[in-house]
Amino acid sequence: MGGAIRESLRQLANDCSLPAALEAMGERWSFLILRGSFNGLHHFEEFQSELGIARNILANRLARLVDKGILQRQPCADDRRKIEYRLTDKGYALLPVMISLRQWGERWETGVPAFPVLVDARDSCPIRQVQVLSHDGRVLGKGDLLWALAEDVVHEDEAAEVKAAE
16 A cells, blocks of 8 residues: 555654554453354353353453443343343444454464355355445455545545546
């Protein structure tokens, strides 16, 4: 990725959304808890049993994910004394990130496909690699991207107006 914009990395540490997102998620246990949530785990005991995580660490990570609005803590419908953890819309929005990180790990870290394989529920075919797409759906590679200041960004409606005027 190129571009003539030089950014202050020190300032980015305070203002950039990437460090903020990483701070919200924490570390590997948070990602595994989130993966468990996507796979239907809802109860403290289920997470603890499936992940083999220490109870104090699990309690800490669940509380953090709730505080960040990624999971919601609510009483069970069938037993109000029990608590379950459910993904919020903010939590569901992390699905493409989780898939992308998993695919990256398969390619660059483990070198083998992860199991179980993530497939399309309609036809059981494996999902495609997560890609960066342009506003019009083209697949973009690293040579197709650059950083722009907000005032230099052309929005789709403006691009359509320019094209129509030509």
